Structure formats: C-alpha cells, structure tokens
Amino acid sequence: MIGAGFAGLSAVRHLRGQPVEVTIVDHHNFHTFQPLLYQVATAGLDPADVAYPVRTIFGREANVVFRHGRAESVDMETRRVVLADGGSLDYDRLVVATGATTGFFAVPGAARYSLPLYTLADARRLRNHILGCLEAADARPEDFDDGAPTFVVVGGGATGVEMSGALVELLDVAVRRDRLRIDPHRSRVILLEAGDRLLSGFKQEASRYAAQTLLARRVDVRLRTPVAEVSKDGVRLGDQWMKAAAVIWAGGVTVDGTLAASLPIAHGRGGRVTLEPDLTVTGHPEVFVVGDAAAVPWGPSRPEACPQVAQVAIQSGAHAARQIVRQIAGQRTSPFAYHDKGLMATIGRHAAVAQLRRGPIWRGTIGWLAWLGLHLVYLVGFRNRAVVLINWWWRYLDWPSGPRLIVADVEADL
C-alpha cells in the first residue's frame, strides 16, 4: 500500500482483520485531511487539526504496519517497491495510492513564484506568508501599491473558491479584531478563473451562487481570465501585469512527476494511470491504482474517468481492498462502479453549496451546516474532531482567537 491519503487509508481500512499482512508506506507520518487545508492557510485551524498520524489510526490493527519513507520506484516484474532511504519492500499485491501533485501547467514562473495549496507544508507556508504580508502592511503601508496588499488566487475550482472566501474573512478579522491598520477597501482578493464559470464540476446554479456570494463579500471574481505568467511581484494577464503580495495557486493537479506516472504502463490525461474495470493494471492483476493517481472509470458501462475528488479516492480504495480479498479467496474480481454522492464547496461562514446527485442544491446556511457536518464526520479520529469543533465554534462566535501564528522552522526566516 503506497500512500496514506483518502484512497490508501480506505483500502487499509477494508483490509483490517483480513488474512493479509498490510504495510502502508508514506513519506509523511500522517494523513492529511486535504479538504480543510485552506483553513490552515487562512489561520482558522491548526496544522494538527487536519493531520493525523498513521500509526495512531492503525495502532490497534494487528495486520497493519506503517513504514515511514518515500517510495521511489516499483519493479512490477520482481514485485518490489524501492524506497528513497535505500530500503525496499516485496509484495504479493500492491495498491498504488500516491495521489497527485500541484499542476502548474507550464505557466512561466508559476512553480517558482506562486504559493500552492496541496500539502500541509504548503498550507503552513501560505499562512506564514499571508500573515506576514498583513503585518508588513500594518507596519509599512508605503511598501504596497494602494497602501495594502492584494492577494491573487488562481483557479476557480473548489480550492480557489474556498480559499478566496476564507481570505476575505481573514482580512476582516485582521482589521476588526486584530486592529491591523489596513484599509479594507484597499486590500483586495482577486480570484482568476480561465473558464467561463466557477466550480465547473458543479451545476450552473451552484456556480452562479458561488460567484454572486464571493462578489457580495468583495472578492473580485474574474472569469475567462487565464494567467499568462507569474513573477515575484504578481501575475501577467495577457500583456498586462497585476501586482500582488501573494499569488496563491489553486490551478489544478497533475499526476505527472509522481511515482504513479513513472510506472511502465498506460497513462491518460494528466498522467493518470489507465486501468482495467476492476482497477488493476493491464497484465498485472496484482497491482491496483486508486485515488487521484488513477483514471478511475465511472463504471462498467461508463469508461470515462471520475473527477479527482475525495469520494472517488475513498470508494476506489475500498474497491481495491475488496478485490484483493476476493483474489485471495480464489474468486473473480468485479468491476468498479462510482456512486456519486454529490459535491460540496464552502464560501465562508453561512455560505456553502451542496449539490446532491438528485434533488435541489443546498446553499447558504443550510449548505454550510451540511458541509460542516459532513467534514466533521469524515475527519479521522475523535480528538481531532473535538478540537476542530472548538475551533470552529469559536470562529463562529466572531473568531476571537484563531491560531494566527507565524511560525517558521528556522528562527532566521522570521
């Protein structure tokens, strides 16, 4: 089992107590609850609220072992995973759940100058940078055009929408509660989307609601605005430069550059691994690829790839685990079928959209409560859930004391 994301954890869960020895490998010693990373980046939650040690999750499972390390390559002929620290692991069956990575899509300067939001380290770096900008604007407003920082968010998917909604809330708290001397009418959050609507995976109605809500909260939403280049000082749109204190990259993900992309098998768009209907690799019934790393087919009669979302990761991981149990029992594997439970995105307090497979779209406070409840249910482990509840509760009561800390690994970086 490579990867302790949603797909990997889900697979391991379904192998608990089965007649198999499971080793789960990850170069992080924790699982990251990625849907809430934007809250870490905007100082609403602590890093530890959205991360959970793998050993704690499976500490009581006799047939599960964690190996901390980075899987570097897989030799499918000898059935061996080679790790970056020189170790290796032999397998009878392998589940590759290595996920994706930030996709910069060859936009010049993006990889170097923009701040992605995909890992916990990304979220922490982003938080330090944003809070640092606000303090700098308080201390030396003359360093900024307009006397206040402009934040540009690139990408109008769920991450970009959630990030820009949370950013305006953070700005509000910074001015109103922390009394930072920043003119709220001068500090701007600009959301850039190349396509013609936000939340393109959602229904039109949800997209409209998201755009209207963000505009009402003073996010400058710009559709049909692709970014041509990123520099240290801002972004280029067509041939015009726009200054920004931070360029936050929520432009999408790719599998290129990850372990899954390096496997000597067929790959689809964005490097996603092409699979058999049962989620195995062609010619290797002992190798499964699940989650974001794979082009997971919707179902036997719908070969197109599912979106790279948590639900698909969780379901595909579970499917792989069940097929392994079947294989060991000498049974035939069955094809995967995705059960679309809907999509959700939050825009801020009292504003979210929840789109179920059938029926109306939930939005506003109802949508927000649905979003909140679902995320709490899915958060791994009770302790985290209790702490997240406390944090959110306080945040709801006017956010008196979020963890707005600027903490670097190295003192000299401050």
Add this chain to the structure above:
Amino acid sequence: MIGAGFAGLSAVRHLRGQPVEVTIVDHHNFHTFQPLLYQVATAGLDPADVAYPVRTIFGREANVVFRHGRAESVDMETRRVVLADGGSLDYDRLVVATGATTGFFAVPGAARYSLPLYTLADARRLRNHILGCLEAADARPEDFDDGAPTFVVVGGGATGVEMSGALVELLDVAVRRDRLRIDPHRSRVILLEAGDRLLSGFKQEASRYAAQTLLARRVDVRLRTPVAEVSKDGVRLGDQWMKAAAVIWAGGVTVDGTLAASLPIAHGRGGRVTLEPDLTVTGHPEVFVVGDAAAVPWGPSRPEACPQVAQVAIQSGAHAARQIVRQIAGQRTSPFAYHDKGLMATIGRHAAVAQLRRGPIWRGTIGWLAWLGLHLVYLVGFRNRAVVLINWWWRYLDWPSGPRLIVADVEADL
C-alpha cells in the same frame, strides 16, 4: 515595550487603561508559553497550544498597539528604537524585555550540532528530529548502535529534567501505542549534568526526588558529567565519545548576543543588565529592563540577582509598569522586591516537585496536579486552556493520539 514574553506581557497588562500609549514590539507575532515547550518537543502538545497571538491578547485594549518586527538597537540619547526592517519607534519611556537566548558556553560544536529548546521553532525542530529518529529506528535499526537511538539531554535544570522525563514517556508511547519496532531496553535517554545534583535551584530533597524518579523511569542520570564537545554523532565526555541520535541542549541561557547585551550600560554575569533598585538603567530613569534580560535585584536589602524564571519576569514587568504610572503622575519610584512563590518542575505523569517558599515539598501525584493546575491558570487565553486540557486529558488516558506529526516547512526536508 520590546518583547512579548512573560515580562513584556505583564508590563503591558499593568498599563492597560492608563494614560499612556503602549507599543509592543516583537519579531514573533505571538507570546510563547516557554515552560511547556518541552511538551511540544515531545509531541504532547501542539505548537498552537503554547503560543498565543499578541494581537489577540490585546485586541480590545485601546491604548495598546502591536508592531511586528525585530528591534535591532536602541539609541538612548535620542530615545529611539531602530527595527531590522528599517522602521523606528520614538519613545518617552522604554521597557526592555528581550529575554535571554540559549547559552552554549563555548562548548565546541554545541551551537552547531546540538538541538536547543528555547523557542517555538526549536521545539518543533526537536520534535521533527526525535520522531524522525524513531521512524528511522523502526525502518532501519541497523543504522543505530545497539539497534535503537540514544538521546542525550545536556543540563539537569528544570528544562533538562522535564525534557528527559517526557522523552522516556514518548518512547514508551511510541513502542506501546504506535508499535514502533524499537527495543525499549536498548533505546536510552541519558541526562548529563555538570554539577553534583539536578534542579540546583531547588532544595536538596527535591533534587533527590527528581533523580530517583528519573532513574526509576529508566533515564540514565549522570551527575558531575560536563560535556566537553558536541559533534554530529554524539557528545564527548572527557576523552570518551558517546554516540547519540540527538543531543538536546538544556544547558542554560545567556543574555549575550541579545539587544539588551548591546546597550551601552553595565552588565553582570551572562550579559544581564545591571539595574537601579527601581529596575531603571543608571542615568536613564526612562529606561527599564525586566525579565531574563536583567539582573533583577531580589529587593532593596538583597542586591543579588533573582533567577531567570517566569515569576521574576512577571513581577519585574509589573513593577516597571507601575513605576511608569508613578513617574507620569509625578511620584517617586519605589524599589522592586521579589516575592518568591516557589519553584516547580514536572518529571512526567504523576510525578512533579513543587517547592513552596515555606512548608513541605509537594511531590508525586499531588505535585503533578499542582503543577498542572498552575500551568493551566497561567496559560494565556481561554481557547488555549481548553485545548490544552483536552490534550492533557487524553494524554492522561494513556495518550492515544498526541500530535505526533513530522511537519516541515519545506516538503523536501522530509
């Protein structure tokens, strides 16, 4: 006001609502509750549990302003503080509460190779390193002499005692709960103290109790054992090298190298600023130095310096604030007198020593509960207190899920 440690916060608290405009400067945007840093280092608490944003603390005080920045120098003639970012602040009255820094006391290699525990960044780095060692020992025991890591703690003061007590508890949890394949009889914690007893500021009885308790918990306590040198691989004692996976430096603090030491005034041992009885600088009744940075006199009839502990910082900060109020009211300043409330150190669960000024020493579970209660009371802000309570409660209930995360700022560092 320079510095948002115990002394600086205490001074600002006593100036709330007074007819003064207070600016508090710190290069961290948060106050650190230093007495609990060792718990962050051993993954019992999160960084945010022991750190609290200064703006949150004083967000409602109309006469208090926070300035994020590093004070680089003070010109006492023109009454100006110069900041590292090029800004400056003019003052009528100044309170220097810049604290101390880790003292390596010219031990070769100590500054470079040992891991100090003085700032929040130190604590996080230490945690990443310790947890990383444990994972490495699980994955590649052959990399370690004896097949398991040895941790050396240098310095038998409160920090060293608390750190080594917490380290053996972490090792126990790592093996018992996280099922790391480390032989608990091979992985060692060694506490080195140059003097002839631990907790030298305490009574003999407390020192003996601490040593006995640590020994019973399998900490290898070595008195009269000064460290001659530190290298990447361990420490040298006399002419013998001892291998260690980590050398944790709890050897003491110094004011040398800090802003206070650079002031053109008299300094005592360790660079501490020599003061008038009212805590002002000789010839500058408008400049106060308080907390660890100063050689705070015990009282009018006892000119010797108080120890560098939180109680002295809190009381001296408050005293400076009261004298400023008196000065402004045209009254004479009064001399400082330290009210020694006692000392406390914890060794682990159910084991602490609390030494009141009079009466018996509290120890064992009673001492531990006293220590726990006092620290909760002193922790700034309700939210932190609630979260710390939850963390401790869980820890007490067999520590199922401490925040044992290895999180770096840079992914590549993992």
